[in-house]
Amino acid sequence: MQKEKITAVKGMNDLLPENSGDWQYVECVLRNIATLYGYREIRTPMMEKTALFKQSIGDQTDIVEKEMYTFLDAGKEQITLRPEATASTVRACNQHGLLHNQQQRLWYMGPMFRRERPQRGRYRQFHQFGIEAFGWSGPELDAEVLLFAARIWRELGLQDITLQLNTLGNDETRTNYRNALYQYLLAYEQELDQDSQRRLHTNPLRILDSKSEQTQQIVANAPQLEAFLTAESTAHFSKLCDLLSQQNIQFSVNRRLVRGLDYYTSTVFEWVTDKLGAQATVCGGGRYDKLVATRGGSDCPAVGFAIGLERLIELAQLTSGELQPKQADVYVIAIGQEQQEMAVKISETLRDLSLSVIYHGQAGKLQSQLKRADKSGARIAIIIGEQEQANHSVQIKQLRRQTDDVEVSQLQLEHWFNNEYLK
Ligand code: HAM
Numbered sequence: 001m002q003k004e005k006i007t008a009v010k011g012m013n014d015l016l017p018e019n020s021g022d023w024q025y026v027e028c029v030l031r032n033i034a035t036l037y038g039y040r041e042i043r044t045p046m047m048e049k050t051a052l053f054k055q056s057i058g059d060q061t062d063i064v065e066k067e068m069y070t071f072l073d074a075g076k077e078q079i080t081l082r083p084e085a086t087a088s089t090v091r092a093c094n095q096h097g098l099l100h101n102q103q104q105r106l107w108y109m110g111p112m113f114r115r116e117r118p119q120r121g122r123y124r125q126f127h128q129f130g131i132e133a134f135g136w137s138g139p140e141l142d143a144e145v146l147l148f149a150a151r152i153w154r155e156l157g158l159q160d161i162t163l164q165l166n167t168l169g170n171d172e173t174r175t176n177y178r179n180a181l182y183q184y185l186l187a188y189e190q191e192l193d194q195d196s197q198r199r200l201h202t203n204p205l206r207i208l209d210s211k212s213e214q215t216q217q218i219v220a221n222a223p224q225l226e227a228f229l230t231a232e233s234t235a236h237f238s239k240l241c242d243l244l245s246q247q248n249i250q251f252s253v254n255r256r257l258v259r260g261l262d263y264y265t266s267t268v269f270e271w272v273t274d275k276l277g278a279q280a281t282v283c284g285g286g287r288y289d290k291l292v293a294t295r296g297g298s299d300c301p302a303v304g305f306a307i308g309l310e311r312l313i314e315l316a317q318l319t320s321g322e323l324q325p326k327q328a329d330v331y332v333i334a335i336g337q338e339q340q341e342m343a344v345k346i347s348e349t350l351r352d353l354s355l356s357v358i359y360h361g362q363a364g365k366l367q368s369q370l371k372r373a374d375k376s377g378a379r380i381a382i383i384i385g386e387q388e389q390a391n392h393s394v395q396i397k398q399l400r401r402q403t404d405d406v407e408v409s410q411l412q413l414e415h416w417f418n419n420e421y422l423k
Helices: 017-036 050-057 062-067 086-095 139-155 171-186 194-200 204-209 213-220 231-246 309-320 337-352 366-376 386-391 410-421
Strands: 047-049 070-073 077-081 104-113 125-134 162-167 251-253 267-272 281-287 302-308 330-334 357-359 380-384 393-398 406-409
Touching: 017 104, 017 125, 017 139, 017 309, 047 050, 047 086, 050 062, 050 077, 050 086, 086 104, 086 125, 086 302, 125 139, 125 309, 139 231, 139 267, 139 281, 139 302, 162 231, 171 194, 171 204, 194 204, 204 213, 231 251, 231 267, 281 309, 302 309, 330 337, 330 366, 337 357, 337 380, 337 386, 337 410, 366 380, 380 386, 386 393, 386 406, 393 410, 406 410
Parallel strands: 162 251, 330 357, 330 380
Antiparallel strands: 047 077, 070 077, 104 125, 125 302, 162 267, 267 281, 281 302, 380 393, 393 406
């Protein structure tokens, strides 16, 4: 009986070797930029108690209502695979007293889980790189996290990515605005799309970024949040806009941008591209000045963002082709069985010189080994046959330019690499 092949869970992808080099390259760029800005890594568990996400992200959000992977652990405790990491980071900071009279700049990277309908750029297991800055309330830190993101785009050569910015104001603003919006939309309840009809009574602000055209027509004449902003919120937002302009960061103010998580206060933003189809948001974030306190910590303003790595890397690949040359320096070929031991030894010696070395791994015809060497992308092949073994030497063949092979004594190999290879 033929056994059925078990495949991966829908919406959860393998990262294959042909792509993992690009991922490692981007991950390395992100870590380096985090260091430039003085952010330190935090790693939190992949699962948390369900209540954490419900209370942090909000009961009425799409994530909590429909997308969480939740199960009963041994029939006792409700556990959820993390759909995002801001809630977990706040939980960890509060639990370990990291915000007690302290400020923190933190970053994280890893898989997140949302049970959405999979499509290009939208997966059930996806990866985020995120940063969170705790303890600063001024617009300078909003600017810092946006400059951090802009530096990532520059470093990866991305141009087709634009910043949309908005402010949600403070609690009072949002309460007043929510009431005004509710009253206005109530008159059109029957004409709203289904999702919006449901949200009207729970989270009317989310109706502002509804994708339905008819709903958008209704929303076009709705009261504007801007009219409800306090002088303080307006000043914070306009200072942020100034700071960005001074740093030549272009942005557009999108008054309809509210974001899908309930913890935001004041500044919210998204970096979007028109190169990735429907899933256009590469990075989203904003301020969440109340979350730390409502999760049991002290009063602590905070701002951050998360980037979807699948989207970022696809965009970078579309822009630059191959992100990093995945080439070895040297391919080591030993023709007969008797020369294999020497090949192992020489490979190790060259790795001691920080060269990336691929050893063919077994005896074989020179021509077929050379073909593999060529395919590997290595610049040089080192060939060891009977004669080289007898002479305690190797043949060095340039694979990427036309020059004669040279025979180099094994004792001189290090010298040759230091003086000839790098030229
Ligand atoms: P978010 O907007 O839910 O924000 O997610 C941030 C980014 O993660 C999105 O812009 C997108 O690039 C990526 N993403 C989200 N869902 C998926 C998916 N199903 N498949 C692929 N990529 C996805 C947050 O998660 C907040 N925690 C961001 C934040 C940090 N705000 C403040 N600090």
